[in-house]
Amino acid sequence: MSRAPLCVAGLPEGLLLAKREMVSRCHGAERPIGGAIATHYRIADLRRQAGRLVHAIGIGRKLVAGKSTSTLSIRLYVTRKLPRSLIGAAELIPALVDGIPTDIIEAPPAFFAAPPVFPCTLKRLKRQRPLHAGTSFGHVTVVGGTLGASVRSRLAGEEALHLALSNNHVLADFGAVGLGTGVCQPSAGDGGMEADTVGRLLRFAPIVADGTTENRVDAAVAAMDDAIRISPGICGVGTVHGTAAASLGMAVHKHARTTGYSQGVIDDIDCDVMLPIDRNAPNRVARFVHQLRIRSKNGTSRFAQSGDSGALIVAKASGAATGLLFACPDHGGYAYANPIQAVLDELRVDLA
Template identity: 30%
Template sequence: MTPEVAAALDRAKAELAQQFLSDPGVVGVAKGFRSRGGELTDEPVAVVMVLKKRREALISRRRLLPKTVEVDGRSYGVDVVETGEFTFSGTAAGAGVSDIVERIRPPLQGSSIGNAVDGSHGTLGCLVRDKTDGTICVLSANHVLANFGHSSLGENTVQPSVKDGGGPANDTVATLKRFVPLVKEADGANTVDAAIAQLAPDIEVDTAVARNLMAPISPTHPVIGMAFISSKLGACFIAKIDSILRKLDVELLTPNSTAPAVVGRPIEKVGRSTGYTSSFILDTSATVVVNGYRFEDLVFAQRFSMTGDSGAVVCEGGNGRTPTPIDYVECRMLATSGTYYDLPLTGDNDLADKARDEFLGQSKTGNLIVQAIYLNMERGIERLQAVGDGTAEERAQARLYYDRYRAVVASVLADPNSTVALNQGHLDDVRHMFAGLSPELVTAAEKDVLWVLFDQVLTPALGMNRRQLITYMDDLAVYNRVRLHLLAIPDLELDGSYTFSSGQR
């Protein structure tokens, strides 16, 4: 995209926002490239994000989005993308999976930190130098250090946070110095959520990362941004580092250690709640509207941060396949399915968790599938319970496939280097399974999508082993194709409920 086209699309985006963001069905606008057939094309377009994408015949003419927008005499396409709803989810505590909540001196990047007055908690991003006076400061999110700008300058910053046992008497490491104001949507848009607190004179400076979970910031390990919004399943929005540094008038302690965000590039972070995670950049110009705040020009990644990770500095690097952990919960879907099909599935929780974390969790598409399963699990359980028990034929077929594949799946999951490959017999069995799904359990629209995914996504994987399948499912084009088809399923919920990743609204 040339600078001229980008500038024109920015004007188009502003025009579309002015016309349509007041519509309750429209949640955001962006510039980008058109998605067609599940893959990004090279056509630059204005992107409009909606709660639910519907056929034109079902939308009033007043609310119908344009197919093109004209800027300076040139017409640009408008790509309407379904995203679901973005909301602040409240004041939940940290994820509790890999909490870095201990007292650390000197305070290190990735550890628990917060404002001592309002009790907010989040993550110490890194140390920076204030360009106005040369002092060393802590960098984190505005809502972590300054309570969305409601705190007074000079208030104590504690490590660990008050929520994690810290207190102003013994744990103060800095005092609030400056923050980038946040504005509500009616007054404009935000691009960052950031603040600094000046390090106390008696606190030593150390650029290491908590528990040595990641390499320090350097020219070969540059920062691309700071995580500050996350969803209940780890989807994450990241503010760009160059904007943060410029708006706060600060610099990193290590020169030449920033980099632009690039779609498809791996990233990593260490945060207070989920520790070390690594994912891939999926978008670099995202817009999200949350509880009256609008943020533009953000980076987006899957299963990368959770509540309490807000403020974590995001660097280039990692394998892209170390997702946010999900707490162990005995799967009600396994229990309900076991009753319906008369199978001992309640004993397979560990196997299901292994499949989730060590296979599906290693790719973009796999994480998308995990999110879709978790968010729509109650719907599946309700359908199974409404029917009661499966028919004798359903139970017989289920038992056949369970006996045939349970041990095979377990062996493949136990061996990352397994050479067992997807063969034609496996595809034939999946085809038979799809065909045998009753309409009480799977709607016609859902089954149509399953067949499309079978033909377009599963069949091309013929002959691939475990490692090859993970690489295949990590391809951005495959991810986009699967997401596009999942969005075509009526009422299917995908990850779209976001919150500032701290304990404060």
């Protein structure tokens, strides 16, 4: 009996298998991702580092002369493109993998979008009651991030709870804080104090930072105190209409703590990426698989920056939620997001 093709968002099995082969080659144990992150800041020996510049691998349309084509390819994101003369034969990335073209894209590595604090409008940083999605929010010990959305629990006994969705690293500090500890609005980095506590950490999806374990989501929910409510909709985005799977070329928008309202385009729908937990310790990294990559809309310079973690990514055409933003590079030209259905299923919640 023939086996049905393995598909991710409609992608053919051959393309996914070719991508997995490149992940094995470039993200294997013999190629520490810390080299790629460190190289972004200190390129001292290009020849030695040439084989360790790949920090993310995904699937998207091949770029030719800077323009998107109709050809699907294995996309390898590197900190810096190097001349072939500086790369040993064993380190060269093949033009084809099992007949599938590869595409090497120069882009700086992303970091969890938390500190440092960047200036933004007073409205996004101010204390707001009721709460508003897309504004400053976080654990009382964390500089801060963004309140993504109001959600409700699927679990018996939690029907009456009013829950707020954001990232693990925003609400649980990568698991360093205990369940039941406080979250505040605005965040501590925006002046939030004990009097601004609005709820308690309820649960989060653990993040394993060993460089090999597959992490799917960076997500957490907090239960709001009895007197706290979250307004419907998202600043600048409007009402969210359910969820939808992401697709290549999908136009999206979001509202977040630092950059406020911005628009982007999904250009990778199955990206495996390595992210350092601590900028000062680049060898402590978390591997995230099957992620979304969103670039800024043409004509704009940035889509997200530090502090925007936790923002809901919403399709412009349908108003459906597609992802939860969790990482971006310092220049803000692109961001990574967890597919929203994976987030909701992991936390056992639904959009309210």
